[in-house]
Amino acid sequence: MGPSVSEFINESSGKLRVERFFELISGLRNFNNTDQKVIIKELELVMKAMDKNELEGALTVGVFELMIFEEMSKKEGKSERLLIDLCECYYLLSDDNINEKMAPSITSCLLKVASNEERSINIQKEVEMALLALSEGSRGTLVKGSQPLEEMIDIIYHHNDHRNLTQLAFQSAWRFMINNWHRNSNSQIVVVASMIFLTVVKRELKELIKCVDWKREDEGREKIRSEPKATQMIIRWLDVLGNFFIMCDKWDDDFNEVVRFVVELFRTARDNEQEISEMCTHALKMLARSKNSSVDIFEKCGVSEMISQEINCRDSNDKITENCTVILLLISAKSKDKADNDTKVEKSEDGSKEDN
Structure with a gap:
């Protein structure tokens, strides 16, 4: 009796295992459900036998790109579920290397899934995965036109009314919006979205920080573990807020209030939640990088005071420092530009007086 499938796979070379992986995954769509189950079992055995390098070499963006293109090109017999799975894998694995020609079709496919308003657990999981994929894909490609943004804002509005999205799905929807809206900065949909975003992000962060233990560990008292999901969601929202800061061009009391909130969140997190502290300073760094932000914002909202204190008391190799x-240098540059502009204005006014 010859070796079993699993024995053969385990004894094969890495090159043969990778080749077999390609054969199986490429031929998967050509079989019926019964045969697909057999192929999937063999795929699982192949992947289990692969080491990390073999697996990384097999799961390339190019593989999914080819499969998606072939699936979309079919006029008949198209497996919609397979196409959706491929699109999600592509966006989640792509890491900024997205084929721009394919992106509109992939985005349209995933938005269709994300727009499902049913409330069942299975549908909710499908919607969450589609929105997560769209948010990850939005790091590497920008949508064209306002239609995708209009569809996404409809999803957000429906959630505000019916609470049908998970925390991750809702955050992913906003991440997609903000990563894309600077291309459509003059459209009405972006103007409206930018007006409600600050309220949304502050509301979501306030809810999430209730799930985090912010106190230092006292002697004789075991530290209460913070909810990991809440911590990661706070970090994701701060990342989105940083993208909003660098693109925003309208400053008002609501905006200043959110900046103060980030400063306060940093001070709350600095002794106990390193990742959150780092993301607070990252968001403020994005604000400092914005061409539209003025020196006054950093003074009014306590950013200048915060960074001065941190630079003086932290390790020089620390990410927060x-x-x-960087924030201090950017503020200094803005201060210099402001002083130069003020000097030019004064000279211009003095010149006008002399002429008179």
């Missing part, structure tokens, strides 16, 4: 140093 690095961010604070």
Whole structure:
């Protein structure tokens, strides 16, 4: 009796395992459900036998790109579920290397899934995965036209009315919006979305920080573990807020209030939640990088005071110190530009007086 499938796979070379992986995954769509189950079982055995390098070499963007293109090109017999799975894998694995020609079709496919308003657990999981994929894909490609943004804002509005999205799905929807809206900055949909975003992000962060233990560990008292999901969601929202800061061009009391909120969140997190502290300074660094932000914002909202304190008391190799140093340099540059502009205005006014 010859070796079993699993024995053969385990004894094969890495090159043969990768080749077999390609054969199986490429031929999967050509079989019926019964045969597909057999192929999937063999795929599982192949992947289990692969080491990390073999697996990374097999799961390339190019493989999914080819499969998606072939699936979309079919006029008949198209497996919609397979196409959706491929599109999600492509966006989640792509990491900024997205084929721009394919992106509109992939985005349209995933938005269709994300727009499902049913409330069942299975549908909710499908919607969450589609929105997560769209948010990840939005790091590497920008949508063209306002239609995708209009569809996404409809999803957001429906959630505000019916609470049908998970926390991750809702955050992913906003991440997609903000990563894309600077291309459509003059459209009405972006103007409206930018007006409600600050309220949304502050509301979501306030709810999430209730799930985090912010106190230092006291002697004789075991530290209460923070909810990991809440911590990660706070970090994701701060990442989105940083993208909003760098693109925003309208400053008002609501905006200043959110900046103050980030400063306060940093001070709350600095002794106990390193990742959150780092993301707070990252968001403020994005604000400092914005061409539209003025020196006054940093003074009014306590950013200047915060970074001065941190630079003086932290390790010079610390990531937070690095961010604070960048913020300080950017604020200094803005101060210099403001002083130069004020000097030009004064000289211009003095010249006008002399002419008179």
